[in-house]
Amino acid sequence: MTQHAVAIVNSKGGVGKTTTAICLAGALVDKGRRVLLVDLDPQASASVWLGVPSDGRELLALLVERDQDPAPLIHHLPMGLDLIPGGLLLTQFDPRTSQRPGRDFLLRNVLKRLPTDRWDYVFVDTPGSFGILALNALAAADAFLVPVEAATLSIEPLLTQFRAIEETRQALNPELSCAGILASRVNLAARNPLQILELLHAHFGTQVFRSFIRHNVNLAEAPAHKTYIAAYLRTSNGARDYARLADEFEGRMTAKASPPLKEVVHG
Ligand code: ADP
Ligand code: MG
Numbered sequence: 001m002t003q004h005a006v007a008i009v010n011s012k013g014g015v016g017k018t019t020t021a022i023c024l025a026g027a028l029v030d031k032g033r034r035v036l037l038v039d040l041d042p043q044a045s046a047s048v049w050l051g052v053p054s055d056g057r058e059l060l061a062l063l064v065e066r067d068q069d070p071a072p073l074i075h076h077l078p079m080g081l082d083l084i085p086g087g088l089l090l091t092q093f094d095p096r097t098s099q100r101p102g103r104d105f106l107l108r109n110v111l112k113r114l115p116t117d118r119w120d121y122v123f124v125d126t127p128g129s130f131g132i133l134a135l136n137a138l139a140a141a142d143a144f145l146v147p148v149e150a151a152t153l154s155i156e157p158l159l160t161q162f163r164a165i166e167e168t169r170q171a172l173n174p175e176l177s178c179a180g181i182l183a184s185r186v187n188l189a190a191r192n193p194l195q196i197l198e199l200l201h202a203h204f205g206t207q208v209f210r211s212f213i214r215h216n217v218n219l220a221e222a223p224a225h226k227t228y229i230a231a232y233l234r235t236s237n238g239a240r241d242y243a244r245l246a247d248e249f250e251g252r253m254t255a256k257a258s259p260p261l262k263e264v265v266h267g
């Protein structure tokens with residue numbers, strides 16, 4: 001199996017990026033896949049969740065200093081997931097590299113230094129802003145996955161965001177494809193929960209995952225248990241939804257002809 005690098009992006013915070021990075025990664029681990037998670041967020045929510053709080057100094061150094069070996073930074077966690085932790089000092093990435101040519105490609109250079117046969121997937125969790133760290137994630141990835149919070153969804157900002165991603169793809173990484181748009185925190189108790197899904201499908205067609213993630217309080221509890229949802233509570237809706245997503249995600253990642261991103265933006 002070829003290794004896929006997947007950037008989890010949405011310039012809005014609180015939409016389920018970190019939850020998806022960890023719980024989709026966990027669902028893939030449960031399927032026997034090997035997954036490395038890179039926490040490219042200064043808030044380090046993923047690292048804290050997995051019990052590896054960090055100030056981000058080591059990841060910052062790995063990114064900005066040439067030829068450092070990433071291996072010593074990788075934490076092999078007991079639940080079978082590997083993690084390169086992030087932290088607050090990643091806020092220095094922007095000022096530290098502002099004069100540097102090629103600064104959009106520093107994460108890509110790091111990923112190139114990783115063995116290609118060690119993981120099936122490398123997930124990159126990103127901050128809730130479309131800044132230089134998110135650009136690095138998009139420049140380094142084969143595909144991007146966009147969680148959208150179904151409850152407060154409005155299409156217009158999402159279209160704007162897709163245009164920005166498309167510009168990034170053209171400028172930095174023509175190979176980048178859309179892994180999928182994921183409706184998260186879908187509240188089936190709300191009056192018209194499925195309308196939002198229909199709206200998403202109407203605008204973005206097959207790019208939207210058929211699987212969606214229901215609102216599930218157990219997902220918010222999982223960080224206190226320092227593990228992904230299925231390892232905390234296998235019978236929860238959250239665990240079921242992410243397991244279903246993992247199947248669909250893998251089908252898409254292995255399908256040869258995923259539709260080009262242009263259709264999403266202009267279609
Ligand atoms: P982001 O990384 O995009 O900022 P998070 O994954 O941290 O978003 O999610 C934001 C908040 O919403 C967190 O408190 C998380 O526990 C909660 N959350 C995420 N997905 C769900 C869900 N499906 N059901 C209930 N709470 C959720
Ligand atoms: Mg997050």
